[in-house]
Amino acid sequence: MTTPWTVTPEPYDSPVAAALWREYYTEVSDRYYLLHEGRRTEPAELEREVARADWSELAPPKGALLLARYDGEPAGTAGVRLLDPETAELKRVFVREELRGKGGGPVLVRAAEETARALGAVRLILDTRHDLLEARALYARLGFEETAAHNDDQYAEHWFTKNLNSLN
Numbered sequence: 001m002t003t004p005w006t007v008t009p010e011p012y013d014s015p016v017a018a019a020l021w022r023e024y025y026t027e028v029s030d031r032y033y034l035l036h037e038g039r040r041t042e043p044a045e046l047e048r049e050v051a052r053a054d055w056s057e058l059a060p061p062k063g064a065l066l067l068a069r070y071d072g073e074p075a076g077t078a079g080v081r082l083l084d085p086e087t088a089e090l091k092r093v094f095v096r097e098e099l100r101g102k103g104g105g106p107v108l109v110r111a112a113e114e115t116a117r118a119l120g121a122v123r124l125i126l127d128t129r130h131d132l133l134e135a136r137a138l139y140a141r142l143g144f145e146e147t148a149a150h151n152d153d154q155y156a157e158h159w160f161t162k163n164l165n166s167l168n
Contacts, residue, residue: 127156
């Protein structure tokens with residue numbers, strides 16, 4: 001059985017990655033502000049955040065950006081960065097809204113797990129927000145367990161970990 005999804009490494013600063021990250025930032029920022037302030041993100045604010053972001057940690061040899069394509073078209077991203085020799089962090093899992101529900105999230109996360117293993121990690125951690133219900137459900141479905149906080153990120157409200165030696 002073939003799948004319309006493919007996942008390959010992508011330079012973190014490529015035009016394709018930048019376009020997908022702009023979509024990601026727009027969505028998560030709008031969700032946050034709509035929930036907490038009843039407004040969408042101001043365009044200038046979004047531009048500042050996009051310009052400020054430095055994702056160079058998602059470059060070899062200690063990281064990777066993965067680009068998902070659906071039927072050959074850019075569809076999503078996931079980043080992996082090595083925090084220490086045994087721990088990698090999953091960052092910015094995103095699937096374009098119109099392609100959700102077609103299996104891209106699990107494909108991306110499993111590819112990120114394989115990438116983390118290839119970097120030498122035996123544990124994959126992540127954080128997410130309370131309002132990102134779909135993400136939290138995905139991580140739980142894929143065998144991640146909710147844990148105590150492992151960072152002090154101002155937007156992090158839930159922390160997860162997965163033992164990469166397990167078969168989940």
